[in-house]
Amino acid sequence: MILATNKMLVAATVRIDEEMVIKLVLQSLEQGVDPNTIMSEMRIGLEMVLKMYSEGTYFLADLLIASEVFKQVHEMVLAHYQSFDGNRPIDVVFGTVQRDIHDIGKSIAISVMQSIGLNVVDMGVDVRPQQFVEMIQKTGAPILCLTGLLTISYDYMKATIHLLGEIGLREGTTVFIGGLVNDSVQSYVGSDYWVYDLQKACEMCKTVLMEKSRKKINIS
């Protein structure tokens, strides 16, 4: 079944009208709408909110509320379809690096990644390089996402990637950095990619996972 209220759901998300979003989602779930369709509409809405924030129309608080609503809808969809598989392998290890505690962008990114089916471990904030590396070792996750807003975070991104190399895990791990990053930061810390756009980040993660699984098939 298609989502009859799709434009309304996007519009309500963009308006950050929590009550209306929940009402429309409940209605859609009752009608048996494909959960992927619901989450896809939610992503379009959230992307528009992000754009309006970057243009200065919305404030950080609005972004937080929109992200909470998004999370809430994702949980409703998961609960309704009971599709969560706790035994799935971890795709992404994600955290704010040592000496930095900014995590609003990280939380939004993780919500969106989860909504497209990525299995993400949230390491929290002020995460030491050793902790990241241990989690990669433990889970075998092919993607590591490091974020930070302070200038000093670049040093800890670099230290984490360096440690990954020392342990011999660098080649098998694709490292993304986010936050206030650019080409210069990427070159300094030695990551594979830097990302600013959430949609692109999700697409790139999916591409990396596909390539890695293809390589695995070729090897075996």
Add this chain to the structure above:
Amino acid sequence: MNALIIACQMISDELNLAISRTGVDYPVIWIESRFHEHPDRLRGRLQDEISRISNVRHIILAFGYCGNALLGLKAEDAFLIIPRVDDCISLLLGSQATQRRLSSELATYCLTRGWLEYENGVLSELERNINRYGQDRAYEISRAMLEHYSRLILIDTGAYNIDAFLEKVQRLAGILGIVYEIVPGSGELLNKLLCGPWDEDFSIIPQGGTVTTEHLWAQRGRSSKYAEQSRGCLYSLPGHCRA
């Protein structure tokens, strides 16, 4: 004209005080504090201003790196002078080291009158959120935004009446459920920014040069080459300063 200052409105109280303290007579272009959260837009705004300036030898940028907002700036006909600090809080505390020391003691969110009250200030945003989402939700948002901070510090910069703002900080700390303190500021770095010497605490970008990461990032190790050049040639403005 010898120099011109481009500054963030957020530190206008303190910069105005430093101007009267030092007696410099450079004009100031104030940049709206709402750009604070948007480095790309701030960069565009700054470049627009810089590109319109002519017949000025030095453009002093009273900003921190502000999320790499200064990266890529260029002045065709003037030297750009940039303090090597992560954000403008270091300018108010007198050094990057003081800010890092405070943060290493406890995750600290620093405030001044500007940070509390100006456009996009903590309290002005709180009032807006109360109007839009109601008090309970607005308080929740504030707690979420500053979730990982354990302390508020009101910097006594000497540029505003601290007693008038203490109650506001107490209220905010109460909402957040964290402690607050008053810490004395220092105008030393602002004085140096206005009068020189522009030593290793500053980057000097010559006419036609572009601001790169080497100019911006604070840690000396990243920019030893540039720092050596700076040390070899301590640069200060000709003219007179009272400081």
